[in-house]
Amino acid sequence: MPSWWGKSSSKEAKKKTNKESFIDTLHRKFKIPSEGKVSNRSGGSHRRCSDTISEKGSQSRAESRSPSPSKLVSRCQSFVERPNAQPLPLPGRHPASVGRTDSGISISTKQRLEKGSKSSFLPLPRPRCIHGRPDPTDLDGDFVASVSSDGSIDSEDAADSQHRSPQATDYDNGTRTATSIFSSVMLKDQSPVAHVNAREAQKPANLLFSNHISPTSPKRRPLSSHVPNLQVPYHGAFCSAPDSSMSSPSRSPLRAFGTDQVMNSAFWAGKPYSDVTLLGSGHCSSPGSGQNSGHNSMGGDLSGQLFWQPSRGSPEYSPIPSPRMTSPGPSSRIHSGAVTPLHPRAGGAASESQTSWPDEGKQQSHRLPLPPVAVSASSPFSHSNSAAASPSVPRSPGRAEAPTSPGSRWKKGKLLGRGTFGHVYVGFNSESGEMCAMKEVTLFSDDAKSKESAKQLGQEIVLLSRLCHPNIVQYYGSETVGDKLYIYLEYVSGGSIYKLLQEYGQLGELAIRSYTQQILSGLAYLHAKNTVHRDIKGANILVDPNGRVKLADFGMAKHITGQSCPLSFKGSPYWMAPEVIRNPNGCNLAVDIWSLGCTVLEMATTKPPWSQFEGVAAMFKIGNSKDLPAIPDHLSDEGKDFVRQCLQRNPLHRPTAARLLEHPFVKNAAPLERPILSPETSDPPPGVTSGVKSLVFYLFLLSFLYLLWLNFWHAMMPSCLNNHKLLLFILTIEYISSRLFIFQI
Numbered sequence: 001m002p003s004w005w006g007k008s009s010s011k012e013a014k015k016k017t018n019k020e021s022f023i024d025t026l027h028r029k030f031k032i033p034s035e036g037k038v039s040n041r042s043g044g045s046h047r048r049c050s051d052t053i054s055e056k057g058s059q060s061r062a063e064s065r066s067p068s069p070s071k072l073v074s075r076c077q078s079f080v081e082r083p084n085a086q087p088l089p090l091p092g093r094h095p096a097s098v099g100r101t102d103s104g105i106s107i108s109t110k111q112r113l114e115k116g117s118k119s120s121f122l123p124l125p126r127p128r129c130i131h132g133r134p135d136p137t138d139l140d141g142d143f144v145a146s147v148s149s150d151g152s153i154d155s156e157d158a159a160d161s162q163h164r165s166p167q168a169t170d171y172d173n174g175t176r177t178a179t180s181i182f183s184s185v186m187l188k189d190q191s192p193v194a195h196v197n198a199r200e201a202q203k204p205a206n207l208l209f210s211n212h213i214s215p216t217s218p219k220r221r222p223l224s225s226h227v228p229n230l231q232v233p234y235h236g237a238f239c240s241a242p243d244s245s246m247s248s249p250s251r252s253p254l255r256a257f258g259t260d261q262v263m264n265s266a267f268w269a270g271k272p273y274s275d276v277t278l279l280g281s282g283h284c285s286s287p288g289s290g291q292n293s294g295h296n297s298m299g300g301d302l303s304g305q306l307f308w309q310p311s312r313g314s315p316e317y318s319p320i321p322s323p324r325m326t327s328p329g330p331s332s333r334i335h336s337g338a339v340t341p342l343h344p345r346a347g348g349a350a351s352e353s354q355t356s357w358p359d360e361g362k363q364q365s366h367r368l369p370l371p372p373v374a375v376s377a378s379s380p381f382s383h384s385n386s387a388a389a390s391p392s393v394p395r396s397p398g399r400a401e402a403p404t405s406p407g408s409r410w411k412k413g414k415l416l417g418r419g420t421f422g423h424v425y426v427g428f429n430s431e432s433g434e435m436c437a438m439k440e441v442t443l444f445s446d447d448a449k450s451k452e453s454a455k456q457l458g459q460e461i462v463l464l465s466r467l468c469h470p471n472i473v474q475y476y477g478s479e480t481v482g483d484k485l486y487i488y489l490e491y492v493s494g495g496s497i498y499k500l501l502q503e504y505g506q507l508g509e510l511a512i513r514s515y516t517q518q519i520l521s522g523l524a525y526l527h528a529k530n531t532v533h534r535d536i537k538g539a540n541i542l543v544d545p546n547g548r549v550k551l552a553d554f555g556m557a558k559h560i561t562g563q564s565c566p567l568s569f570k571g572s573p574y575w576m577a578p579e580v581i582r583n584p585n586g587c588n589l590a591v592d593i594w595s596l597g598c599t600v601l602e603m604a605t606t607k608p609p610w611s612q613f614e615g616v617a618a619m620f621k622i623g624n625s626k627d628l629p630a631i632p633d634h635l636s637d638e639g640k641d642f643v644r645q646c647l648q649r650n651p652l653h654r655p656t657a658a659r660l661l662e663h664p665f666v667k668n669a670a671p672l673e674r675p676i677l678s679p680e681t682s683d684p685p686p687g688v689t690s691g692v693k694s695l696v697f698y699l700f701l702l703s704f705l706y707l708l709w710l711n712f713w714h715a716m717m718p719s720c721l722n723n724h725k726l727l728l729f730i731l732t733i734e735y736i737s738s739r740l741f742i743f744q745i
């Protein structure tokens with residue numbers, strides 16, 4: 001019996017009780033949600049949404065802010081609880097480390113441009129600045145509650161107990177078992193009232209921007225008005241928002257959303273597979289955030305998040321209708337308020353025209369996002385600031401170097417997709433003609449979700465800026481414009497593997513081999529840097545039109561230091577390694593290998609393993625059974641063996657990414673990329689051309705000589721005069737040859 005499920009191995013009776021309790025809970029859990037799910041799958045997200053609203057939407061805000069058990073299942077954690085929590089660095093801290101540049105963002109009018117630009121620094125995380133820190137990428141403390149050594153799950157914050165529901169109390173008392181976890185999870189499902197971490201709720205809500213923001217401000221103000229210098233934090237400086245899902249009225253769609261809002265919210269149309277962060281951590285998103293934006297949170301309505309929902313594809317890509325389809329399309333520039341429905345500005349983020357940037361709000365910029373070719377060592381920002389600036393960044397030969405600042409302007413284009421925390425758009429640089437992907441998050445000073453978004457983006461920036469690999473989405477830069485934070489990334493136009501699976505069905509083995517090999521290459525590189533991705537799955541792997549695969553979404557990635565990185569109970573449950581579910585110290589590189597095995601199965605079948613189980617049951621299956629997922633017969637023996645190697649329950653038995661690259665399944669994977677044919681290459685090869693020319697020339701010469709000889713013979717032998725047909729034939733050949741010869745030359 002894994003320790004996770006029992007309080008103590010010495011207390012068998014208690015364990016048994018807990019187990020029974022868990023099973024009861026599972027029964028309770030799946031009885032109702034399963035029914036709901038059926039309806040949901042038959043077109044039912046709307047229905048479920050409205051059902052939920054009708055049941056709970058009338059609850060008052062005050063009510064919903066009350067403490068509830070959701071803390072235990074919220075992705076959020078209180079950053080302030082982290083021992084290493086630090087306030088954001090002050091602007092003056094690294095004055096020399098950051099270039100001040102024009103943002104490059106296109107402004108609608110020159111007047112606005114001149115009017116507003118109070119450009120300030122948004123320094124990129126710089127390795128140089130980070131060196132003094134124990135773990136530059138360790139942004140998330142990762143803990144709200146942990147599994148104790150005896151297998152129970154402990155909260156790290158005993159102070160919370162007084163505000164908790166019975167589940168939470170159990171939890172704090174050390175008697176919390178898997179049953180109680182799931183009970184609280186399920187309670188969450190049943191109640192819109194999120195579980196509050198009281199201490200977090202009492203803490204200032206503005207830790208992320210602690211220098212600037214009044215925690216008690218009743219008025220939501222754009223971040224920029226408070227934060228002249230948003231710095232990418234070190235070691236948690238991008239503090240998590242107070243984790244209380246109730247601390248922000250925007251958390252619960254049941255409180256804050258109207259029906260339309262809920263229907264349009266990214267949660268209901270969120271990503272296909274729910275992600276989970278049960279026990280806090282750096283990805284602490286609130287239940288509300290999960291509901292608001294999609295898919296990455298276990299908070300909120302679990303029934304909506306832990307079930308396999310293949311129809312919840314990205315509306316931008318999936319042909320399967322989803323509630324998101326009902327929201328305004330990308331071109332409308334009107335969003336559903338997915339960022340936070342309480343903030344019109346958030347909701348209206350996309351309603352801005354692509355050229356109507358709030359220039360007056362342009363407060364911070366750093367490292368001007370440059371087109372790929374613009375990145376060079378000569379850039380003023382290039383020094384150790386980002387991998388993108390590294391001279392090793394591949395450049396397209398023959399292309400002029402783009403200007404390093406004001407000349408470069410990104411214009412926001414169509415919506416590519418929505419994540420938990422924001423939107424991703426195409427960015428176009430009308431001067432260089434190049435594109436990027438712009439990840440946008442609206443930041444509000446007193447909105448926990450915004451802080452969470454900023455934290456996750458900050459984490460992504462820190463990590464991505466240190467990476468440069470052909471199989472990892474390249475980071476170009478980031479900046480804040482007004483109350484929005486942007487990350488500029490390499491644009492991978494083919495979309496995610498998930499999207500391809502939804503649109504075209506399962507992949508053939510050749511493609512699986514190639515994709516797997518490329519994912520492994522990216523992972524081997526990442527792991528060599530002691531960084532674990534922690535969210536490998538089809539939806540987070542992008543494919544370009546040439547079949548090149550790139551790892552994306554590093555919001556959950558983590559740099560592993562010598563110490564264990566506590567609590568990794570986050571990610572997408574179906575791809576989650578058993579030790580992640582069972583063990584608070586599950587943060588090891590091997591978790592990515594497990595997820596890769598699941599992704600191979602996903603590519604082969606369009607679904608992740610255990611997708612026949614609903615979320616909690618799947619987690620139980622993964623965490624507690626000895627079963628392995630079914631491997632499809634149509635996979636080759638090599639493929640089956642590869643999957644088995646990845647899906648070994650003992651992480652120590654799993655091969656490393658570098659070792660797996662030697663596996664026959666991927667070792668000889670044929671590259672999918674084909675050389676692009678240029679107009680020149682469509683001509684016959686030079687050798688062939690010259691050969692034809694020579695042939696024509698010799699033909700011409702030969703017929704000419706023959707004609708001469710014939711004339712000579714005619715002079716000598718008059719009888720030949722009668723042979724006029726032969727003469728005519730030879731003259732014709734002579735004529736054709738001469739024409740050809742002239743034409744070729």
Ligand SMILES: Nc1ncnc2c1ncn2[C@@H]1O[C@H](COP(=O)(O)OP(=O)(O)OP(=O)(O)O)[C@@H](O)[C@H]1O
Pocket residue numbers: 294295296314416417418419420421422424437473489490491492493495496539542552553554555
């Ligand atoms: N570099 C890119 N090129 C093209 N499309 C992208 C790129 N990055 C993201 N996208 C699209 O945007 C969608 C959302 O992006 P992403 O998943 O990174 O957002 P997120 O907020 O980090 O999501 P998550 O909730 O998984 O953390 C993706 O599904 C993908 O379709």
